[in-house]
Amino acid sequence: MKMHETDQDAQADHEARDPAPRQRFFRNRGAPLLPEAGAAGAPLTAVIAVMSFLAVLAMASLLMVNRAASEWTSALRSEITVQIKGADEAEIAAGVSAALRVLEDTEGVIEATQRGREETAALLEPWLGEGNAQAFLNIPAIIEVKAAPELRSNLDLLRNRLAAAAPGATLDDHARWHNRLSSAARSGQAMAFGVFLLVMGAACAISIFAARAGLAANHEIVSVLHLVGATDDFIATEVQRRFFILGLRGALIGLAAALLALGLVGVAMRTGVAADSFLPAFSLGGFMILWLAAAPVATCLVTALTARLTVLKTLSRQY
Amino acid sequence: MDAGKEIVRFEEVGLAYEDAPETLSNVTMTLGEGEFRFLTGPSGAGKTSLLKMIYLAHKPTRGNFFLFGENAAEAPREALPALRRRIGVVFQEFRLLDHLTAFENVALPMKVAGVNQNQYREDVSELLNWVGLGHRMGAKPATLSGGEKQRVALARALVSKPDLILADEPTGNVDPAMGERIMKLFVELNKLGAAVIVATHDLHLVQSLGKPVLRIADGKVSRSAGAGGAA
Incomplete structure (x- = not known):
């Protein structure tokens, strides 16, 4: 098809003097078929960063509640308390001796420790005032028992033996507290998961609007792509790739911000104002970071896939 | 004129934009394999509309339209890309993608068809060289003149x-x-087998090549033999 020798000569001469065009061609060979979003992509990146930030916080809440519930319930599950009441100190002491003998003979009792009278009285001081409990009350004795799981599963025998040996003894397996804490933990988990789902839903909605706006803005390009034989799937893949890149950028920013915020919370809980919190200490271990990283990855994937489906649906209405 | 398979066949085709009167009415024509047609007519007569129907940018509002033997008016959407890939269109307004280089614009049909760049790089370079733009492969359309964009x-x-x-x-x-x-x-x-339709106002060009002419006037297509010598 060489019909223009002089032009070719001129071009060869031009390239010999200026090799830049060939270099530019090789450098640009992977250029995306849809234009770079540039400044227009910044708002979407920012919104996805916020979504990602919230998703990480929701995931962190879920993990924290999970861990707290696990720690609370495992402590309650491994311990039972024997309380011995009596008309006077002597009766209580006799009851304690009898109860300790029963506990020593019971299979599954790992450790039984009697709390001192002063220690027990100290528990009542917030309500009765310093020194008043011992002065005016006949304070029951408390024995804390660490129990093996098989013993916990059937406490009726121990309860009966304690009642027979020490009539003033009652056994508390903390079941009421355990159930309440478990219920509270489940509510907390459900709430955190609900927030996570809401964030994902918001990411979907934003992605739908952005994809539609992008198609409208790039209508001419999409039209040319169609006319040179592009399938809807090809165009949707290009859009998906664009949204994935924007989403990934936003997700990483959101993840970094959230990790920073959570790191500060962790430091505050260990050392500062929140050190006395009843929540367990929060630390960003490798496993925890992996779980948290799943949140922005999910945001990113949801954004890209939603954009793809939106484009496919929109294009399907065209000729 | 060459006889072969039908590339384009219109049967009583009409085209209207939304609720407006028909731009093209009762178009009946065929274009066989290896045939060449000029398409002439005054501005606004419907030349571009006819081409748009052929390159599947517009769907006829009535009549039958066959492209490469397939009923393009009734073809499912998924079948259209394969038909479009068999058509090369030189748009009047060029329709180059501004964010792509000249090379990437030319390579676009190959890229969307999933052809590996190693396979089409040489063809694209050769074509750009042939049209005298070998030295502008990396240039964006905004930096090209009208003639360069056309090429x-x-x-x-x-x-x-x-x-x-x-x-x-x-x-x-x-x-x-x-x-x-x-x-x-x-x-x-065309001699190598491609069917060609060229819409033009340039009657001198039409006469110089002596190819058959389709004339559009008032939304109707009529055929007249070309004048002048054969190409």
Whole structure:
């Protein structure tokens, strides 16, 4: 098809003097078929960063509640308390001796420790005032028992033996507290998961609007792509790739911000104002970071896939 | 004229934009394999609309339209890309993608068809060299003149070696010498088997090539034999 020798000569001469065009061609060979979003992509990146930030916080809440519930319930599950009441100190002491003998003979009792009278009285001081409990009350004795799981599963025998040996003894397996804490933990988990789902839903909605706006803005390009034989799937893949890149950028920013915020919370809980919190200490271990990283990855994937489906649906209405 | 398989067949086709009166009415024509047609007529007569129907940008509002033997008016959406890939179009307004280089614009049909770059790089370079733009492969359309854009658009239309070439005023933005070269190229491609339709106002060009002419006036298409010598 060489019909223009002089032009070719001129071009060869031009390239010999200026090799830049060939270099530019090789450098640009992977250029995306849809234009770079540039400044227009910044708002979407920012919104996805916020979504990602919230998703990480929701995931962190879920993990924290999970861990707290696990720690609370495992402590309650491994311990039972024997309380011995009596008309006077002597009766209580006799009851304690009898109860300790029963506990020593019971299979599954790992450790039984009697709390001192002063220690027990100290528990009542917030309500009765310093020194008043011992002065005016006949304070029951408390024995804390660490129990093996098989013993916990059937406490009726121990309860009966304690009642027979020490009539003033009652056994508390903390079941009421355990159930309440478990219920509270489940509510907390459900709430955190609900927030996570809401964030994902918001990411979907934003992605739908952005994809539609992008198609409208790039209508001419999409039209040319169609006319040179592009399938809807090809165009949707290009859009998906664009949204994935924007989403990934936003997700990483959101993840970094959230990790920073959570790191500060962790430091505050260990050392500062929140050190006395009843929540367990929060630390960003490798496993925890992996779980948290799943949140922005999910945001990113949801954004890209939603954009793809939106484009496919929109294009399907065209000729 | 060459006899072969039908590339385009219109039967009583009408085209209307939304609720407006028909732009094209009762179009009945065929274009066989290896045939060449000029498409002439006054501005606004419907030349571009007819081409748009053929390159599947607009759907006829009535009648039957067959493209490469398939009923394109009734074809499912998924079947259209394969038909479009067999057509090379030189748009009147070029329709180059501004964010892509000349090379990438020309390579576009190959890229969307999933062809590996190693396979089409040489063809694209050769075409750009042939149209005298070998030194502007990395240039964006914004930096190209009207004539250069026209040549990039031409190269893009031809790169996939289409069975049907449609050109809408392909010589409108180039100097007479380049216009003549382009028309000779169409004739050469036509001799190699591609069917060609060239919409033009340039009656001198039409007469000089002596190819059959389709004339559009008042939304109706009529056929007249070309004048002048054969190409």
